[in-house]
Amino acid sequence: MSHFDRPTTPLPSETVPRTVLLPNFDKRGGVCVAIAQDAGTGQILMQGYADRAAYLETLATGEAVYYSTSRKKRWKKGETSGHVQIVKDVLIDCDGDAIVYVVEQCGSGACHTNAKSCFYRDFQGRPSERVQEGESEKLETIDTPVAGRLVTDP
């Protein structure tokens, strides 16, 4: 056989070791703030947390993994819903305690309300996206002076 017929078995990129920065997870009890941002639109989709294992699993798999501070366990986004986040880039801030996952959001969105983003309402409760009734936390409201530039309707 000619050398053109030789089977080739390229090394999968997933197994190529890379030198990566480790955020300072010790600074806040083992977790860093992890923010998911839409790679296409720049929209902020959600804010969660990542521990060292979640961060490294995200880098290794290219899908966003978080750490649930309420359930105190690994939380692979979309593991049950299928609404995974394909990670296009990962950014770390100047003091090393916050992470941005730049992602392609699969499915209806990042939020459990089915909104594209968890940030679907403004400071007056005006919806910026349609959400499912009663699935968002009801928050206390108060009357307070508000700057004019913040109360002009969209």
Next chain:
Amino acid sequence: MSHFDRPTTPLPSETVPRTVLLPNFDKRGGVCVAIAQDAGTGQILMQGYADRAAYLETLATGEAVYYSTSRKKRWKKGETSGHVQIVKDVLIDCDGDAIVYVVEQCGSGACHTNAKSCFYRDFQGRPSERVQEGESEKLETIDTPVAGRLVTDP
């Protein structure tokens, strides 16, 4: 004098009370994560924290105010540097414990390194913006398998 000559004293918008949502500050010891996003480009500029007073001062003044968890005090962004953040909108997430300040960043940027954004480097330490030498936290590096989609150069 005719009624046209009467002095008028319009009510400043800052003193008009508005009903606003209060994030759930009790959930995490009195502070919520506060993310600053550029109103023009959507770039995530920084991540800090806000307590109830900082949030309400931000709404009342239209300039971003945070709470420094290290100095344990109010932190008006740009108070000393002049690099204030003019707040165009404020968003709250579904479970009410994270805030997005949509801002116009004044001055060189949001970061103490003079970068526009604190998220000026990726997970491999590759700069996404020019920063001042030695002003960013040096982070531990490790060799780890990384998904191919995460290691293609920008």
